[in-house]
Amino acid sequence: MKNDLILRVIVKLFVPFILLFALYVQFHGDYGPGGGFQAGVILAAAVILYALIVGLDEARVFVPDWIVESMMALGVLLYAGVGVAGLVLGGNYLDYFVLAHEPVDGQHRGIFWVEMGVAVTVSGVMLKVFYMFAERGQDAEDDA
Amino acid sequence: MVLMAATVVVMAFSRDLFSVVLLSGVYSFLMATVMVAMDAVDVAMTEASVGAGISTVLLLGALHLCQSRESRPAHRPWLPLAVSLAVGGLLVYGTLGLPEFSDPGAPIHTHVAPRYLNEMKTEVDVPNAVTAVLASYRSFDTLGETTVVFTAGAGVVALLRRRRKDGRP
């Protein structure tokens, strides 16, 4: 598929729009359908599309292994961190009311960071699993 | 929905695994369409992206690595068919007691959901009810779910990590 010109051009046109759509879904999760999970999966799908058409090694240049692995863990840490922040500021674990001066603003802030954490972890895991499968396939072809 | 049933029947009896995987993608997409008809827009978006996207990619990746065609089953499938039909019969008997489809007086609509929908404006002020419940009212469940996703990723890394020939992991 590396040599197919039409596919390469279309992928280079589409991938920015898919990434933008992922960001839109993430940040508009409050006002329309969407949220962290969907945004994370769409982000991973954009990179997977790029890797499928242009090549795994080129995709790994843009999103290297260490970024993906740290994304997997950082999301969960961010989520748990929001909870601990609630504890530190005087409320219960994962209490959003104490995160800002107005309780409702605290809710907005809490939901924002929590969804961000979810999206980061989900996209990291999906991408890492894809990388693992593809790498195994590459190794199998190299050995054969 | 009848289309989904037909897809599943073809999937059960097809032995070419590549077509089974593609049909599963079609099935997920049909499921997402049905969910939109049921007003479950968030779920439909997630099912479409996860089921028709990621699942199909992963299955195709595993298929490429395993490279097999399903062989002829050795036993006649009468016992599994009987078991499945028995389970189905029990479930049909169970659904006879369910409330009417789309009955506003059903217990599912009178217990906690009205409280969420009514108090949401004052407590959380986020128009999307699903996000509000997921991230605020029931955020412990979402924390657990994120941890599950991370654990699955870590498990896949642990299973499929390969030592290179010169010893680097």
Add this chain to the structure above:
Amino acid sequence: MTIGGHFTYFVTIFLLIAGLFILIARGNLIKKLVGLGIFQTSVYLLYIAPGKLVGGTAPILADAFTVYSNPLPHVLILTAIVVGVATLALGLALVVRIRESYGSIEEDELLAADTAEAARETAALR
């Protein structure tokens, strides 16, 4: 209760039976995982269908609507979908490793290989 009213539940149960059948009756491991996926998605439908109100709309608050479908099943199923794909990924990783160790992913051949291995080990111990 009317048959028309319960049609959704019957289709859901049919999908459930079909998924269960594929899971039990087929020997190929990847096909079993696909059957498990079908089983899971039919359960999602089973949860979401009772939450729908005819004449209602998606549970996003807006001034123009007063009747909403129930958001609670949506939340539970969202979690379930993501957990389902996580288990699928893990299951497929296991299948890939099994294929590399045993050379096949058919249940009968795996069972035969295991019993032969066990017989060899007991013979070697004696």
